[in-house]
Amino acid sequence: MANYKMNHEPVCVSDFEIFAKEHLQKDAFNYYASGANDMQTVGESTAAFKRLRIRPRVLRNVSSIDMSTLILGEEIKVPFFIAPTGFHKIAHPDGEIATAKASSRIGTCMTLSNFSSIRLEEVASASTGLKWFQLSVLKNRKVMESLVRRAETSGYKAIVLTVDVPTFGKRYKDFRCNFTMPTPPNLKDEFSKSTNDGEFSLDKVNGFLDPSATWDTLIPWIKSVTSLPVVVKGILTAEDAKFAVTYGVNGIVVSSHGGRQLDCVPATIEVLPEIVRAVGNNIEVYLDGGVRFGSDVFKALALGARAVFIGRPIVWGLVYQGEEGVSKVLDIYKEELKETMMLSGCANLSDVVKEMVVHESFYRHN
Secondary structure (H helix, E strand, O other), rough: OOOOOOOOOOHHHHHHHHHHHOOOOOHHHHHHHHOOOOHHHHHHHHHHOOOOEOOOOOOOOOOOOEEOOOOOOOEEEOEEEOOOOHHHOOOOOOOHHHHEEEEEHHHEEEOOOOOOOOOOHHHHHOOOOOOEEEEEOOHHHHHHHHHHHHHHOOOOOEEEOOOOOOOOOOOHHHHHHOOOOOOOOHHHHHHOOOOOOOEEEEHHHHHHHHOOOHHHHHHHHHHHHHHOOOOEEEEEOOOHHHHHOOOOOOEEEEOOOOHOOOOOOOHHHHHHHHHHHOOOOOOOEEEEEOOOOOHHHHHHHOOOEEEEEEOOHHHHHHHHHHHHHHHHHHHHHHHHHHHHHHHHHOOOOHHOOHHEEEEHHHOOOO
16 A cells, blocks of 8 residues: 555544545455444444543643553553554555554554464564564464464563454455455464465354353463463453453453444443453453544543553554554544643543543433
């Protein structure tokens, strides 16, 4: 994808999406943008943030703003980082390497998908920034273990285990166009046995996924094969969040998989408070889904998230201008969050407390 130019610099995240829709191949755009079934959850993920209101405080010293935080003991300069999304080369020839460099530039963490379009070792060596590695639950545990070992050797600092994909959700747009991608290089030896290069599609991968995995069989196993922290991604209920604590994982991601798995589930920001209450201070809680403004980051932090993942907007930044495009997306989030904190009377993240964000119904009077 060439480095196209807009008539004006993007001023918000939605500008990048508009640009990507105009310049990316239609089937490729639909792959990134699509959700499961009627895409109700995709719409609700952003709409739910708009139903939340910020209660700002005034006459506080906000002459200096500190947005840094710790995730699993590692400092990041901003409380948002890059979600695992696959096949970045579809968006830009530099793919995940461009994303990694942009992430390092702003001082945050990139989570690399096992469906990345560049081998995990190459991405790791491309920049010095903090990186986590996302892992799908496959029937072949030897393949999973091999990926973990490679991630450890390459310097990734955590394993993000995606647990909400016993089978891929049906995304109508992908099925209508029969969209296919190149076989992901991290899994090429495994997948190429039954798929031809360039004919990789989600329905063909279903046979490799393990729908029999349980808390009892999966979590003790993954902890036995790695000394890295384990983060479980795909939690939407307090009940499962408590299981995560019981089984001793290090973090959870409140996630609906971008609305791409089970449609009609709630927006992640809606379930975040009950999950935070359920786990207390026993585990780090992150959120992804629908975060499109710096004020959305603020709302998630107020409701208990340690940090939030950014997914699709990173891809739109890649389409726009590769590494520079991703950097611009991240800078917009940073500046919007800084402004929100200043205007709300918060000099650092510890000032962002739950009383500052309420549902719109809080202001309805009979």
